[in-house]
Amino acid sequence: MLYTNLEHVESEAQxxxxxxxxxxxxxxxxxxxxxxxxxxxxxEELREEYxxxxxxxxxxxxxxxxxxxxxxxxxxxxxxPFTMYYKNGKVVKATTSIQDKDQIENILKEVx
Amino acid sequence: xDTNKYDVIVIGGGAAGLTAGIYLSRAKxxxxxxxxxxxxxxxxxxxxxxxxxxxxxTSGYQLSMIMKKQAESFGCDIKQNIKVTDIQLDxxxxxxxxxxxxxxxxxxxxxxxxxxxxxxNVEGEETFKGRGISYCATCDGDFYTGKDIIVVxxxxxxxxxxxxxxxxxxxxxxxxxxxxxQAFDQAVEQAKNNEKINFIMExxxxxxFGDEKVNKVRIKNLxxxxxxxxxxxxxxxxxxxxxxxxKLKGIIELNKWGExxxxxxxxxxxEGVFAAGDARxxxxxxxxxxxxxxxxxxxxxxxxxxxx
Numbered sequence: 001m002l003y004t005n006l007e008h009v010e011s012e013a014q015x016x017x018x019x020x021x022x023x024x025x026x027x028x029x030x031x032x033x034x035x036x037x038x039x040x041x042x043x044e045e046l047r048e049e050y051x052x053x054x055x056x057x058x059x060x061x062x063x064x065x066x067x068x069x070x071x072x073x074x075x076x077x078x079x080x081p082f083t084m085y086y087k088n089g090k091v092v093k094a095t096t097s098i099q100d101k102d103q104i105e106n107i108l109k110e111v112x
Numbered sequence: 113x114d115t116n117k118y119d120v121i122v123i124g125g126g127a128a129g130l131t132a133g134i135y136l137s138r139a140k141x142x143x144x145x146x147x148x149x150x151x152x153x154x155x156x157x158x159x160x161x162x163x164x165x166x167x168x169x170t171s172g173y174q175l176s177m178i179m180k181k182q183a184e185s186f187g188c189d190i191k192q193n194i195k196v197t198d199i200q201l202d203x204x205x206x207x208x209x210x211x212x213x214x215x216x217x218x219x220x221x222x223x224x225x226x227x228x229x230x231x232x233n234v235e236g237e238e239t240f241k242g243r244g245i246s247y248c249a250t251c252d253g254d255f256y257t258g259k260d261i262i263v264v265x266x267x268x269x270x271x272x273x274x275x276x277x278x279x280x281x282x283x284x285x286x287x288x289x290x291x292x293x294q295a296f297d298q299a300v301e302q303a304k305n306n307e308k309i310n311f312i313m314e315x316x317x318x319x320x321f322g323d324e325k326v327n328k329v330r331i332k333n334l335x336x337x338x339x340x341x342x343x344x345x346x347x348x349x350x351x352x353x354x355x356x357x358x359k360l361k362g363i364i365e366l367n368k369w370g371e372x373x374x375x376x377x378x379x380x381x382x383e384g385v386f387a388a389g390d391a392r393x394x395x396x397x398x399x400x401x402x403x404x405x406x407x408x409x410x411x412x413x414x415x416x417x418x419x420x
């Protein structure tokens with residue numbers, strides 16, 4: 001259970017639906033751990049500044065999170081969270097481990 | 113009233129800053145906490161807290177959020193994820209500029225900028241963060257199940273986390289720069305008694321190599337300066353903390369470790385400027401001591417404002 005104020009992706013079906021229905025999607029897949037929480041918090045703040053992006057999180061340990069855990073873009077990732085940026089359903093950027101608000105914002109500017 | 117004019121500005125929103133915010137706002141002083149990043153500081157990076165009196169067990173995140181809520185409930189303004197771009201402390205009215213455009217003034221300032229985990233700052237460290245280099249055993253330990261890993265450091269965190277990581281890893285090698293450990297005897301004994309743990313003393317890592325992720329490190333013997341390479345699946349770095357005081361250089365007195373110099377009442381040598389928490393020169397750095405610092409600084413500020 002992720003105790004954040006972000007919308008949660010809770011199933012593979014929902015994951016695909018979100019990507020189908022939204023052009024720009026950022027999903028942070030993690031736990032309530034020290035490297036993950038600051039990313040969720042930054043996303044909560046950035047949500048207002050980027051209304052064209054759908055900001056969501058996903059619990060790393062649920063089985064359906066394999067859609068992110070096993071994504072080819074995450075090969076070699078060994079630090080939570082795995083943060084994915086999708087455009088028109090395709091991964092345009094993926095990062096591993098903690099990122100601060102500036103780093104996330106730079107990616108948002110770059111990919112969206 | 114000018115919305116950018118405060119009685120007190122607290123720079124830093126960790127345990128010390130939030131505590132000061134609670135005390136000051138409750139004393140009806142108009143208080144602003146400015147925090148680069150998310151409030152909570154080092155506290156938020158603590159997975160489990162079991163030694164905070166009055167609370168049997170909690171997470172750093174939960175404790176941070178309660179402190180923030182408590183401060184806000186008394187009227188404290190909190191701005192997080194901002195950049196402090198200028199600090200002027202010399203005149204009676206102190207000015208702090210945020211994001212290069214928003215100026216805030218106050219009669220007093222509390223510097224509670226906290227600390228951060230120290231990096232090795234060697235070749236490959238930035239490249240392989242999250243790709244074989246980690247700073248959090250609780251977060252990333254299970255990625256290393258059945259793997260050979262290194263833990264760098266010789267303090268309590270390093271040795272305790274090394275022992276914890278043996279739940280997952282096949283072997284854990286502790287690399288430490290001295291010939292002895294700084295950790296408590298009990299932590300050293302636990303590590304030494306663990307058959308999965310071995311030690312490389314008087315050495316450090318001076319480079320990380322790999323492709324998609326780390327697969328090799330270069331170890332430097334600090335006694336004779338010789339180096340050799342060692343294949344490895346991952347490295348956890350726990351080499352202590354440093355004060356977040358880069359922006360205070362030349363503005364306030366710092367000791368040789370970059371920590372803010374204060375007296376026991378949290379006063380700096382500069383009038384109306386106080387400091388609290390991990391950024392301050394002191395020996396013990398715990399959430400409880402940061403909270404104590406924050407309360408002491410706030411009480412001193414209340415007195416200072418009343419008298420000035």
